Amino acid sequence: MQPRPGRPRGRHSLRPAAADVLRCVVLAGAIAVVAAGANADAAxxxxxxxxxxxxxxxxxSFDVSFVNTLELIYQNVTRSGFGAASSGSGNFSVFGLGQCLAYLSxxxxxxxYAQSRVxxxxxxxxxxxxxxxxxxxLRYGAGNFTAAATDASDTFVCSNDTAPATPAFAAAAAALVRNVTASAPGARGYYYARSASASAMPTGARVYAAAQCWRSLNATACAACTASARDRVVRQCLPGAAEGYxxxxxxxxRYSTQPFYLPAKAGGGGGSSTRHIIIIVFASILSAMAVIGIVFIWTRMRPRRDDLHDDMDGSGEIIRTIMLSQLGFRYEELRKATDDFNQINKLGQGGYGSVYKGVLPDGREIAVKRLYLNTRQWTDQFFNEVKLVSQVQHKNLVKLLGCSVEGPESLLVYEYLCNTSLDHYLFDAFKKNALDWERxxxxxxxxxxxxxxLHSGSEVRIIHRDIKASNVMLDERFRPKIGDFGLARNFMEDQTHLSTGLAGTFGYMAPEYIVHGQLTEKADIYSYGVLVLEIVTGRKNHNSVASSAEGLSLMSQLWKHYNAGTLMEILDPNLRDQCSEAEALKVFQVGLLCAQASPNLRPPMWKVVEMLGSGDRVLPRPTEPPFINVKGSNAKSESSGSSMSLMSNSDKSPFSTNQLSVSGVQAR
Structure with missing residues (x-):
C-alpha cells in the first residue's frame, strides 16, 4: 500500500522585477521538486x-488537557517507541496512548508520530x-482506555494490490498470520514477525507478517487482541489482497508480500532506487526546461505583465525599491564582509538559515542572515521577511538594512547588536550576572x-509567531529588539484569525494554536508570557522539568507558588537584593496573565504595557496556565493527582524534555 501524496501548498504569487530574482525563485522550486520526487515514498x-x-x-479546557497529554506521550515515544499518559481532572481529563511498531527506526x-500528532x-x-x-x-479519550484490547471501533484495511492467484499463497499467508499472532503475547515487547514461502508459489516469492500489542496490555489481553485481529484480516483480506491490516x-x-519489517539493504531495492533516479533526472530536465521557458516568456511579455501583476502582493514594488535604493547589497560584498561565512563569525542558527557577523569596507558592523534554499517555503520566507520588516520601524524591533538577491543564495542584512540574544545571557550561570533587575x-x-x-501600532497588523529568548536581541546597553520575522504573518483589518501551518518553538506555543492551527495575536501574547516568566526566574521553560529538584515543569512550579503566595521563592536568586517584592510580584503576575490557558483572558499587548507602567495598580487575578501537570523524573507519585504517567513495567525510565522547533507543518 502506497502513501497518498499530500496536497501541494499554495504558491506565493510573487512577480519580482529582476531576472536574477526570478532565477532564484525557480531554482528553489526546482530543488524542492527534485527533493519531493526523491522522497515521495517516505511519508x-x-x-x-x-x-x-x-x-x-x-x-x-479539553483542548488544553489534550495538548498536555500528547506532549507527555511525545516525550516517551521519541525515547522508547511507546507512551501513555493523562492530564486534567473530571470532565477535562484526557487519556492518551501512542506506540510505534517495533520494526520502525x-x-x-x-x-x-509527528504525522499522527498533526x-x-x-x-x-x-x-x-x-x-x-x-x-x-495514537489515541486519546476522556476515559482510561489504555488496558482495552478490543472494542466496537476495531477494523481492517486490505490493499488494492492483488495477491498471487494460488491457493498456496492464501494457505501460507493464513498459517503465517496464525503463527505470529500466537507468538506475539509471549515475545519481548509483545512483538513478533516472521516470513514464509509456499512450494506452489513462484521461486523466491514469500509472504511476511508481524503482530504487535501495545505495552499497556498484559499477556492475556494481548492474546485476545491478536486473535481477534487475526480472524478479521484472514477472513476479510485473504485470499485476494497482497497486503492486509x-x-x-x-x-x-499485518501481512504483506513485501518485507515491510526488514531494514533496507545497501545495494538492494534496485527497482526503488532506479525509480528515484528516473524521477530526479526527469524532474531536473523539466526544471531546466521550465527555467528557460519562464525566463523566455517573462522577457517577451515583461512590458505587458509588469503593470498587471508585479504588485499583486506588493513584493514587486518592494524588490524594485530595494534595487533602486541603498537597501541593495552585492553578494560578493557580503561574502567578503563575513570572511566567506566563516564559522567563527556565526552568531546563531534558526529554522530558515544562519546569521553571521560581518564588517563592511566602511567599518560598519552588520548581521547577515543566510537563507537555506532546500525547502519549498524558501520564497515565502525571504519575501515575507523583506516585505514585513521593511514596513515597520520601532526602537524595539531589529532594523533591516537591506538584502542581496543577485548571488547564488539570498541574504538579509540587519543592524548588528553586539550583545547578541537574550538567551546567551539569561540561561548562562556566569553571564546572567550582567542582567540585573533594572536591565x-x-x-x-x-x-x-x-x-x-506590531499588533496595533504599525500600518500592517503583524503576528510574530516565534517570540522567545533567542529572538530578543540586545544592543550595547542591553536594550531589547525583537528579531527574526521569518515566520511572521500579517492580518487584514477584518480578519479575526489565520488558519496556518504549525510553526514556532514548542514551549512557547499557545495550546489553542497547537491544536487548531488558528493564529491570532493571543499566540504571541502567550509566548511573551512564557518569556517574561523565564526572565524573572532565570529558568528555561523547556528543560525546567529535568532541572527541577521537584520534578515539576516551570509552569507547575509557578502556579504552585502563586497559589501558596510564595512566588518570591522562585525568583532568580541573583535578583533578590535588587528589587522590592511588589516590583517582582507585578512582573510575575503580568507573565501569568499573558500565559493563561484561555486565549480570551490574555490581555492585549497595549494593556500589558499599561500594566507594567502602572505603579501600584491592582492587577486581575490570573487563571490556571496550561501544561502545569507535566512531571519529570524526580516527581513523587501522587495517587490523587490529576496527572499520571501510564507506562508498562518494562519501561520505567524518565522521559527527557527537549526543545523542538517546527515550521511549515500543516495542522489543518
Whole structure:
C-alpha cells in the first residue's frame, strides 16, 4: 500500500522585477521538486482515523488537557517507541496512548508520530479519537482506555494490490498470520514477525507478517487482541489482497508480500532506487526546461505583465525599491564582509538559515542572515521577511538594512547588536550576572512595547509567531529588539484569525494554536508570557522539568507558588537584593496573565504595557496556565493527582524534555 501524496501548498504569487530574482525563485522550486520526487515514498500513509461521536463538555479546557497529554506521550515515544499518559481532572481529563511498531527506526518512529500528532486534532472537539498510521498508532479519550484490547471501533484495511492467484499463497499467508499472532503475547515487547514461502508459489516469492500489542496490555489481553485481529484480516483480506491490516484497540496485525519489517539493504531495492533516479533526472530536465521557458516568456511579455501583476502582493514594488535604493547589497560584498561565512563569525542558527557577523569596507558592523534554499517555503520566507520588516520601524524591533538577491543564495542584512540574544545571557550561570533587575525590567517592557507596535501600532497588523529568548536581541546597553520575522504573518483589518501551518518553538506555543492551527495575536501574547516568566526566574521553560529538584515543569512550579503566595521563592536568586517584592510580584503576575490557558483572558499587548507602567495598580487575578501537570523524573507519585504517567513495567525510565522547533507543518 502506497502513501497518498499530500496536497501541494499554495504558491506565493510573487512577480519580482529582476531576472536574477526570478532565477532564484525557480531554482528553489526546482530543488524542492527534485527533493519531493526523491522522497515521495517516505511519508507514512494514514490507514484509518476514527473520531468519537460525543463532544467534550468544555472544548476549550479539553483542548488544553489534550495538548498536555500528547506532549507527555511525545516525550516517551521519541525515547522508547511507546507512551501513555493523562492530564486534567473530571470532565477535562484526557487519556492518551501512542506506540510505534517495533520494526520502525527511531527516526521513522518520530516522523510517524509527528504525522499522527498533526492529524489527530482533526477529531476535536470529539471527546475521543484514534489514528492508525503505517507504522504507529495514537489515541486519546476522556476515559482510561489504555488496558482495552478490543472494542466496537476495531477494523481492517486490505490493499488494492492483488495477491498471487494460488491457493498456496492464501494457505501460507493464513498459517503465517496464525503463527505470529500466537507468538506475539509471549515475545519481548509483545512483538513478533516472521516470513514464509509456499512450494506452489513462484521461486523466491514469500509472504511476511508481524503482530504487535501495545505495552499497556498484559499477556492475556494481548492474546485476545491478536486473535481477534487475526480472524478479521484472514477472513476479510485473504485470499485476494497482497497486503492486509487488522487494526484493533490494543494491537495491529499485518501481512504483506513485501518485507515491510526488514531494514533496507545497501545495494538492494534496485527497482526503488532506479525509480528515484528516473524521477530526479526527469524532474531536473523539466526544471531546466521550465527555467528557460519562464525566463523566455517573462522577457517577451515583461512590458505587458509588469503593470498587471508585479504588485499583486506588493513584493514587486518592494524588490524594485530595494534595487533602486541603498537597501541593495552585492553578494560578493557580503561574502567578503563575513570572511566567506566563516564559522567563527556565526552568531546563531534558526529554522530558515544562519546569521553571521560581518564588517563592511566602511567599518560598519552588520548581521547577515543566510537563507537555506532546500525547502519549498524558501520564497515565502525571504519575501515575507523583506516585505514585513521593511514596513515597520520601532526602537524595539531589529532594523533591516537591506538584502542581496543577485548571488547564488539570498541574504538579509540587519543592524548588528553586539550583545547578541537574550538567551546567551539569561540561561548562562556566569553571564546572567550582567542582567540585573533594572536591565531585565527594561527587557520585559521593551519587548512588550515592540509587540504592541506590531499588533496595533504599525500600518500592517503583524503576528510574530516565534517570540522567545533567542529572538530578543540586545544592543550595547542591553536594550531589547525583537528579531527574526521569518515566520511572521500579517492580518487584514477584518480578519479575526489565520488558519496556518504549525510553526514556532514548542514551549512557547499557545495550546489553542497547537491544536487548531488558528493564529491570532493571543499566540504571541502567550509566548511573551512564557518569556517574561523565564526572565524573572532565570529558568528555561523547556528543560525546567529535568532541572527541577521537584520534578515539576516551570509552569507547575509557578502556579504552585502563586497559589501558596510564595512566588518570591522562585525568583532568580541573583535578583533578590535588587528589587522590592511588589516590583517582582507585578512582573510575575503580568507573565501569568499573558500565559493563561484561555486565549480570551490574555490581555492585549497595549494593556500589558499599561500594566507594567502602572505603579501600584491592582492587577486581575490570573487563571490556571496550561501544561502545569507535566512531571519529570524526580516527581513523587501522587495517587490523587490529576496527572499520571501510564507506562508498562518494562519501561520505567524518565522521559527527557527537549526543545523542538517546527515550521511549515500543516495542522489543518
Amino acid at each position: 507514512p500513509a494514514i490507514l484509518d482515523t476514527v473520531c468519537g461521536s460525543k463532544q467534550a463538555a468544555d472544548p476549550e 527511531p527516526t521513522d518512529c518520530q516522523l510517524c 492529524k489527530l486534532p482533526h477529531c476535536l472537539p470529539a471527546d475521543g479519537g484514534r489514528i492508525y498510521v503505517d507504522g504507529c498508532f 487488522g487494526l484493533n484497540a490494543g494491537c495491529v496485525v 531585565r525590567s527594561e527587557i520585559v517592557l521593551g519587548a512588550a512595547e515592540g509587540l504592541s507596535y
